[in-house]
Amino acid sequence: xxxxxxxxxxxxxxxEPLLFELEREGRAGRHVRGGENADALIxxxxxxxxxxxxxxxxxxxxxxxxxxxxxVNYSVDTGMYPLGxxxxxxxxxxxxxxxxxxxxxxxxxxxxDASVQGALALLWELERMLVKITGMDAATxxxxxxxxxxxxxxxxxKAYHAWRGEGATRRRMIxxxxxxxxxxxxxxxxxxxxxxxxxxxxxxxxxxxLTAALGPDVVGLMLTNPNTLGLxxxxxxxxxxxxxxxxxxxxxxxxxxxxxxxxxxxxxxxLDCIHINVHKTFSTPHGGGGPGAxxxxxxxxxxxxxxxxxxxxxxxxxxxxxxxDRPRSIGRVRSFFGSFGVLVRAYAYMRTLGEEGMVExxxxxxxxxxxxxxxxxxxYALAYDRPCMHEFVLSAAAQKKKGAAAxxxxxxxxxEGFHPSSxxxxxxxxxxxxxxPTETEPKETLDAFADALLRIxxxxxxxxxxxxxxxxxxxLRRLDEVTAARHPVLRWKPPSRP
Amino acid sequence: MNRNPYSPxxxxxxxxxxxxxxxxxxxxxxxxxxxxxxxxxxxxxAGMSEAEVQSHLASLAARDRPAGAGPFFLGGPVQRxxxxxxxxxxxxxxxxxxxxxxxxxxxxxxxLQSVFEYQSLMSELLAMDVVNSSMYxxxxxxxxxxxxxxxxxxxxxxxxxxxxxxxxRETLRTYARGPELEIVEVATRDLAPSAAGAxxxxxxHPDALxxxxxxxxxxxxxHAAGAxxxxxxxxxxxxxLEPPGKLGADIVVGEGQPLGxxxxxxxxxLGIIACRDALVRQLPGRIVGETRDANGTRGxxxxxxxxxxxxxxxxxxxxxxxxxxxxAIVASVYLALMGPRGLxxxxxxGVERAHRLAERLSALEGCRIGDEGPFFDRFLLATPLxxxxxxxxxxxxxxxxxxxxxxxxxxxRSGLVVQCTEMTTEAEMDALVRxxxxxxxxxxxxxxxx
Numbered sequence: 001x002x003x004x005x006x007x008x009x010x011x012x013x014x015x016e017p018l019l020f021e022l023e024r025e026g027r028a029g030r031h032v033r034g035g036e037n038a039d040a041l042i043x044x045x046x047x048x049x050x051x052x053x054x055x056x057x058x059x060x061x062x063x064x065x066x067x068x069x070x071x072v073n074y075s076v077d078t079g080m081y082p083l084g085x086x087x088x089x090x091x092x093x094x095x096x097x098x099x100x101x102x103x104x105x106x107x108x109x110x111x112x113d114a115s116v117q118g119a120l121a122l123l124w125e126l127e128r129m130l131v132k133i134t135g136m137d138a139a140t141x142x143x144x145x146x147x148x149x150x151x152x153x154x155x156x157x158k159a160y161h162a163w164r165g166e167g168a169t170r171r172r173m174i175x176x177x178x179x180x181x182x183x184x185x186x187x188x189x190x191x192x193x194x195x196x197x198x199x200x201x202x203x204x205x206x207x208x209x210l211t212a213a214l215g216p217d218v219v220g221l222m223l224t225n226p227n228t229l230g231l232x233x234x235x236x237x238x239x240x241x242x243x244x245x246x247x248x249x250x251x252x253x254x255x256x257x258x259x260x261x262x263x264x265x266x267x268x269x270x271l272d273c274i275h276i277n278v279h280k281t282f283s284t285p286h287g288g289g290g291p292g293a294x295x296x297x298x299x300x301x302x303x304x305x306x307x308x309x310x311x312x313x314x315x316x317x318x319x320x321x322x323x324x325d326r327p328r329s330i331g332r333v334r335s336f337f338g339s340f341g342v343l344v345r346a347y348a349y350m351r352t353l354g355e356e357g358m359v360e361x362x363x364x365x366x367x368x369x370x371x372x373x374x375x376x377x378x379x380y381a382l383a384y385d386r387p388c389m390h391e392f393v394l395s396a397a398a399q400k401k402k403g404a405a406a407x408x409x410x411x412x413x414x415x416e417g418f419h420p421s422s423x424x425x426x427x428x429x430x431x432x433x434x435x436x437p438t439e440t441e442p443k444e445t446l447d448a449f450a451d452a453l454l455r456i457x458x459x460x461x462x463x464x465x466x467x468x469x470x471x472x473x474x475x476l477r478r479l480d481e482v483t484a485a486r487h488p489v490l491r492w493k494p495p496s497r498p
Numbered sequence: 499m500n501r502n503p504y505s506p507x508x509x510x511x512x513x514x515x516x517x518x519x520x521x522x523x524x525x526x527x528x529x530x531x532x533x534x535x536x537x538x539x540x541x542x543x544a545g546m547s548e549a550e551v552q553s554h555l556a557s558l559a560a561r562d563r564p565a566g567a568g569p570f571f572l573g574g575p576v577q578r579x580x581x582x583x584x585x586x587x588x589x590x591x592x593x594x595x596x597x598x599x600x601x602x603x604x605x606x607x608x609x610l611q612s613v614f615e616y617q618s619l620m621s622e623l624l625a626m627d628v629v630n631s632s633m634y635x636x637x638x639x640x641x642x643x644x645x646x647x648x649x650x651x652x653x654x655x656x657x658x659x660x661x662x663x664x665x666x667r668e669t670l671r672t673y674a675r676g677p678e679l680e681i682v683e684v685a686t687r688d689l690a691p692s693a694a695g696a697x698x699x700x701x702x703h704p705d706a707l708x709x710x711x712x713x714x715x716x717x718x719x720x721h722a723a724g725a726x727x728x729x730x731x732x733x734x735x736x737x738x739l740e741p742p743g744k745l746g747a748d749i750v751v752g753e754g755q756p757l758g759x760x761x762x763x764x765x766x767x768l769g770i771i772a773c774r775d776a777l778v779r780q781l782p783g784r785i786v787g788e789t790r791d792a793n794g795t796r797g798x799x800x801x802x803x804x805x806x807x808x809x810x811x812x813x814x815x816x817x818x819x820x821x822x823x824x825x826a827i828v829a830s831v832y833l834a835l836m837g838p839r840g841l842x843x844x845x846x847x848g849v850e851r852a853h854r855l856a857e858r859l860s861a862l863e864g865c866r867i868g869d870e871g872p873f874f875d876r877f878l879l880a881t882p883l884x885x886x887x888x889x890x891x892x893x894x895x896x897x898x899x900x901x902x903x904x905x906x907x908x909x910x911r912s913g914l915v916v917q918c919t920e921m922t923t924e925a926e927m928d929a930l931v932r933x934x935x936x937x938x939x940x941x942x943x944x945x946x947x948x
Contacts, residue, residue: 012796014795018618032844035849038846042710045740049740050625052842054838056837066594070588070594071593073594073608076598094552100586100760103563103564104562104763106564107763108576108578109761110574115563121558122555132540135538144635147820181810181819182807191677194811264532265535285596286599287594289823289824290632290824291825333673334765335666336635336665337765339766340762348551351551351554354545356544360502360505366527367512367519367527373519419598419605420602471605476603484787488778488785491618491621491628492615
């Protein structure tokens with residue numbers, strides 16, 4: 001893509017100059033004026049010595065700069081994101097608009113309950129809906145993301161075992177080898193040792209390996225269901241029963257909840273808690289990396305340990321923040337109530353769908369994934385050939401032998417106009433390509449995506465070498481990530497400063 | 499008709515897809531779910547049209563009283579600040595807002611360059627070497643800074659000043675339950691003498707009550723004891739005050755919400771974390787770095803990823819995955835628009851108004867500024883009345899008067915923490931002076947003239 005010239009000159013070719021490369025001394029906006037007397041109110045020893053070296057640019061330059069940058073960014077608004085494990089569904093615009101209502105966006109988190117009754121009512125309703133969807137009994141809306149919820153739950157588990165007098169002995173967390181990297185990282189942050197258990201030939205947790213790993217020192221199991229292979233754990237109750245029999249707790253990683261809405265409830269399957277990535281399942285925009293929100297829903301026996309406060313409804317219909325129902329709370333895991341603006345979007349989405357819409361969401365997500373798997377499995381190896389849930393994993397091991405690895409196929413997808421699938425995850429499938437179409441892509445888009453992957457498979461058969469150069473049509477060619485890590489340049493520096 | 503309004507599939511589409519799969523219904527794909535746990539009734543309400551949802555949310559919003567509906571002096575880590583019109587217009591464009599984490603840099607340069615610019619702008623503001631691409635928010639950033647210091651020093655004792663925001667200290671104590679750290683809380687003046695055996699000293703400047711703190715002796719004491727100095731700060735304050743990088747801080751953390759992000763009842767926000775070059779391998783979270791593509795064109799990528807959970811799993815520096823990228827982009831658009839003059843103006847107006855207001859309030863009978871020493875843009879107002887009594891009485895007058903220092907957990911303090919920004923108006927200040935006068939001295943007349 002060729003962008004209009006900004007007039008800036010840079011030492012090397014660039015897609016778009018940096019703000020600092022656009023500046024001229026003396027340019028200034030007029031967004032806020034005044035305050036010149038403040039320096040005199042600050043004792044000399046505390047005053048900033050060196051001038052504040054932010055770029056001096058006009059508003060029109062800033063607008064064009066970010067418009068140019070927006071043009072070289074792929075997004076759900078511009079195309080399909082078949083990223084396995086990420087649930088990149090369409091993000092409805094009304095949700096953004098309601099989150100920006102002054103009565104929701106301009107609230108300070110320390111305002112008194114009486115002045116935020118609408119916000120508290122929304123959170124209370126949302127909490128109840130999440131609890132019903134997951135089959136749990138209580139929830140905390142505080143965690144900022146899935147990994148934050150995992151850490152919160154690990155602290156809850158630790159407090160639970162300590163309260164039962166087993167805090168000193170239960171120090172080991174079991175994590176399947178198909179789990180997201182956040183699972184073992186969250187367990188480690190909680191001071192737990194991590195035991196990995198392998199998957200069996202059908203993509204389930206190997207029950208024998210699990211049984212062998214269980215013992216009186218076990219905190220519990222972190223279970224993703226459907227797992228990162230997109231497969232529903234076929235013996236989920238036996239797995240939970242085994243963990244419970246050993247005195248452990250079962251944590252549900254809800255990253256894949258988009259497969260289960262109204263089709264089954266984790267709470268009915270034996271799980272003790274589950275988090276929800278509302279930025280996946282409930283369609284809040286991912287923001288190029290965040291924010292998310294990760295409400296954690298738990299069974300009654302874990303409620304007393306949740307972070308506080310929650311929202312309670314009084315007999316007269318008013319709402320207040322309270323920690324009364326969590327006497328053994330682990331404390332707060334962030335400053336305030338949670339990613340409220342994200343939760344508002346999720347609430348609006350859930351009210352739009354209603355129960356029937358949610359069920360259809362998961363049905364269509366499962367249908368789309370199985371359809372794509374059916375179209376592709378003749379040309380790419382399906383890692384586990386049984387009905388999948390909302391996503392599935394192909395292996396490009398055969399293609400790699402012919403000269404094009406999963407990475408090359410991913411980059412070739414860019415030249416076909418698609419964002420690549422997730423690659424090299426889960427770790428247990430060689431040359432993994434993990435595909436999650438979501439329920440919001442029309443069949444013609446699913447077909448175009450399948451056609452693109454099939455064309456790439458043909459190219460691998462006939463002439464794989466050019467795939468190493470893909471992408472050729474993107475704003476940039478492949479980037480040198482090795483040099484970036486070996487010689488990190490992590491910020492712009494003025495030319496005069498080494 | 500579809501039950502999910504965002505579903506694109508017609509019944510004919512669904513039939514074709516089922517036929518291609520070789521099943522007759524979706525239920526044929528659900529065999530792995532235990533039969534007795536399949537398709538439970540959830541008891542959720544029926545769906546709504548977009549118009550109905552808009553109206554429902556508007557009715558909820560109408561039950562709230564947004565900041566600015568009356569005199570407003572709440573602040574602390576979350577501040578009512580002016581947001582230039584171009585900030586949401588640019589940063590919330592769908593190309594940025596609905597993008598995924600930039601794992602495919604060839605088609606993600608918008609996000610990557612914007613975040614690199616955030617890192618650059620924030621580094622300048624803080625005078626620090628490295629800023630990561632964002633943490634969740636201020637409190638968890640403080641906790642992650644402490645964990646980082648623990649990894650770097652191999653010590654498990656963390657000393658934090660009681661003048662650090664109480665939410666930050668509470669969150670730190672929660673996080674400390676994981677690796678079982680010893681958290682020691684002492685007054686700011688006692689930080690330096692407590693350095694022996696510590697992983698870090700955590701100091702806030704300006705502190706939770708607005709007071710300016712001499713960070714240098716704290717940093718010196720930390721370094722002499724082999725500990726790190728973690729400074730909690732605020733972005734606007736760094737425009738006018740000597741920045742943390744010049745005060746000896748090794749790790750800097752703070753809340754980025756005042757940089758163009760709505761208060762939004764507690765989030766989503768922007769956790770700032772910065773460090774010296776030498777510590778970067780222990781920094782948590784994503785970092786964007788500069789590189790070149792195969793044609794030699796400059797580009798940006800996620801880098802130093804061997805610190806992160808998707809590579810290192812249980813040996814990662816943190817479990818953080820989803821962060822607050824769009825908030826970092828908001829902050830960079832905000833800083834670009836404001837420029838050095840605009841940022842100093844916004845910060846300076848808060849300072850001027852806080853000092854003018856403090857002068858008027860401390861002239862009232864029985865009222866004084868509760869902490870000695872210079873302050874920045876908020877201050878502790880001590881009166882003869884119990885802090886909660888005064889707060890609630892002002893609340894009845896429609897005045898959001900600020901935090902209550904004693905109940906909030908600032909030892910030895912009692913009174914209201916009054917925050918000013920560029921949004922604080924003369925009329926709001928008049929209202930507060932009038933209210934305090936009436937409630938504290940029992941006379942409303944004197945203040946009306948003042």
